[in-house]
Amino acid sequence: MAKKDPTDLTVEERLKTLYLMQTALSAIDEKKALRGELPLEVEDLEAEIEGLTTRIERIENEIGEFERAISQKKGEIIEAQANVDRYKGQLDIVRNNREYDTLYKEIEFQTLEIELCNKKIHEAENRIAEKQEELAQAKEQYDEKKEDLDLKRGELDEIIEETRTEEERLREKVHDYEAKIEPRLLTSFKRIRKNARNGLGIVYVQRDACGGCFNKIPPQRQLDIKMHKKVIVCEYCGRILIDPELAGVKADKPVSDDKKTRKRSTTTRKTASSKKTTDANDMD
Secondary structure (H helix, E strand, O other): OOOOOHHHOOHHHHHHHHHHHHHHHHHHHHHHHOOOOHHHHHHHHHHHHHHHHHHHHHHHHHHHHHHHHHHHHHHHHHHHHHHHHHHHHHHOOOOOHHHHHHHHHHHHHHHHHHHHHHHHHHHHHHHHHHHHHHHHHHHHHHHHHHHHHHHHHHHHHHHHHHHHHHHHHHHHHHHHHHHHOOHHHHHHHHHHHHHOOOOOOEEEOEOOEOOOOOOEOOHHHHHHHHHOOOOEEOOOOOOEEEOHHHHOOOOOOOOOHHHHHHHHHHHHHHHHHHHHHHHHHHHO
16 A cells, blocks of 8 residues: 655644654653653763863873973982092092082082982872872772762663663654644644753643643634644644544533533522522511
């Protein structure tokens, strides 16, 4: 049997198909709602862990740089100490005061270099101690966040697994419905649904009002909706409107004006009768 072209569907069939698709989409939304804030919490934790990982790597690199600087300064100390020892040995064989002064100044310079290197090493060691403390805190935070992430992700995976089969079935139904609707109407429906706070793109008339925004619908417009001759949208919220009967929903009938009038008349008669009885009793 040849597949019916979407453009060949009557307005009534299009509205019916749209409403069935909305029902399936709402069921999918309910499944997603079961997950609550878990997906966002998982994303936030993943972002925090990524930031902590970057921070830990940076701290470790800084510690490595300080350690390399210490190693370099220790090498410079060894070299400077060797120069000091060599210059001190030469002091014993100097031939004049000028050579002695030159050697003595070199010994002083190398001694100052050793002191400066030791100072740099001490500063670097202090910085390493600070960085190691910072690293320990970052790793502790990382472990806590990782534990929270594993817990939240486990909960989320469990919920997704429980609803996966039903969601897949609903998505297949939605896909089948989409194939039956003309592209322009489908695009409009998706746009309306995206902008709607509760995700409803098509709603049925309830108590003479729009089922989405609950604003009153004029009688003539309600008659047009019942005729199923054209797609009608709510003039307030823009949602597509469908007759409850077509949607397969039993409509709630509002209390008619005649009933209200009769009820008020009955109440008035009862009140008048009670008043007459009271007046008669007073006369007695």
